[in-house]
Amino acid sequence: MTVTQAPPTTSTARAPAPRPRVSLEPYLYLLPHAVLFFLFTVYPIGYGLYISLHRWDLLSGTQPFVGGEFYRNIFTPGTPQADFFWKTLWNTTFFTIVSVPLLVAAALGLALLLHRPIVGRTFFRAVFFMPGILTVSVMGILWRWMFDNQIGLVNAARDALFSAPPIPWLSTEGLAWVPIVVGTIWWTLGFNMTLYLAALGNVPLSLYEAASLDGATPWQSFRFITVPMLAPVTLFVIVTTALASFQLFGQSLVITNGGPSRSTQSVIQYITEEGFTNAQYSSAAAMGFVFGLFMLIFTAAQFRMMARDVKEG
Numbered sequence: 001m002t003v004t005q006a007p008p009t010t011s012t013a014r015a016p017a018p019r020p021r022v023s024l025e026p027y028l029y030l031l032p033h034a035v036l037f038f039l040f041t042v043y044p045i046g047y048g049l050y051i052s053l054h055r056w057d058l059l060s061g062t063q064p065f066v067g068g069e070f071y072r073n074i075f076t077p078g079t080p081q082a083d084f085f086w087k088t089l090w091n092t093t094f095f096t097i098v099s100v101p102l103l104v105a106a107a108l109g110l111a112l113l114l115h116r117p118i119v120g121r122t123f124f125r126a127v128f129f130m131p132g133i134l135t136v137s138v139m140g141i142l143w144r145w146m147f148d149n150q151i152g153l154v155n156a157a158r159d160a161l162f163s164a165p166p167i168p169w170l171s172t173e174g175l176a177w178v179p180i181v182v183g184t185i186w187w188t189l190g191f192n193m194t195l196y197l198a199a200l201g202n203v204p205l206s207l208y209e210a211a212s213l214d215g216a217t218p219w220q221s222f223r224f225i226t227v228p229m230l231a232p233v234t235l236f237v238i239v240t241t242a243l244a245s246f247q248l249f250g251q252s253l254v255i256t257n258g259g260p261s262r263s264t265q266s267v268i269q270y271i272t273e274e275g276f277t278n279a280q281y282s283s284a285a286a287m288g289f290v291f292g293l294f295m296l297i298f299t300a301a302q303f304r305m306m307a308r309d310v311k312e313g
Contacts, residue, residue, distance in 0.1 A: 140254025
């Protein structure tokens with residue numbers, strides 16, 4: 001009986017895989033943007049934070065470290081910084097609450113009208129879009145003249161039609177918001193309208209045809225087809241319009257100069273006044289960071305809430 005032995009197995013160790021060679025080419029493409037991003041975003045933010053933590057005086061050779069003193073002033077009742085900052089922040093919030101729903105609703109309504117095959121549709125689209133090409137100074141001067149207390153077009157029309165006395169629009173608290181809100185809507189309506197027009201062109205007509213065959217009314221088609229299909233665009237319009245409204249500056253500066261009694265002064269306008277008129281650079285920098293943090297929280301909450309609604313819809 002012969003016993004055969006299996007040949008001995010030889011184990012060969014695998015050679016280590018070569019490491020991938022790191023290429024510098026992608027980083028060279030990113031380098032120009034990275035340099036500009038650092039110079040115009042990272043460095044200004046860091047330098048602004050440094051200024052807000054020091055008592056910054058251009059005429060003094062030293063800028064002592066004061067920590068959170070200027071931040072405490074913002075949250076300490078009775079200080080001028082707290083009184084004016086929160087007052088102007090409320091003014092800006094009020095403007096946003098009033099203007100954003102009007103801008104979204106008016107833009108959607110115009111888009112629905114101008115999406116139909118009517119005569120002169122292209123002309124009317126251009127008419128509503130053209131005010132957006134004006135600068136804020138031109139727009140502000142125009143609406144300041146229209147609502148002037150004595151020689152404004154609005155008061156002249158009231159006098160011609162109803163023999164009514166002039167209304168002091170620009171010098172009455174509450175009424176001073178009218179030219180700012182109406183002028184802003186007239187000025188920025190065309191952009192949102194264009195977004196809605198583009199979105200309406202992508203809604204399949206077969207959905208409306210199927211709804212019509214099922215006996216749906218125009219209101220039902222709008223509610224259950226148009227509104228859900230436009231939800232992503234509506235989210236974008238609301239967020240961008242709200243952010244633009246919180247950046248209110250030029251309209252109130254040119255039309256009312258923040259008056260009367262700071263009732264229409266925006267928070268950015270007050271921060272600019274604190275820094276460049278009162279020469280309180282550290283205080284203005286601290287206000288800028290507080291307002292920026294507020295904007296970040298507001299934007300994140302708005303995106304989260306409306307993105308959830310779009311997903312569920």
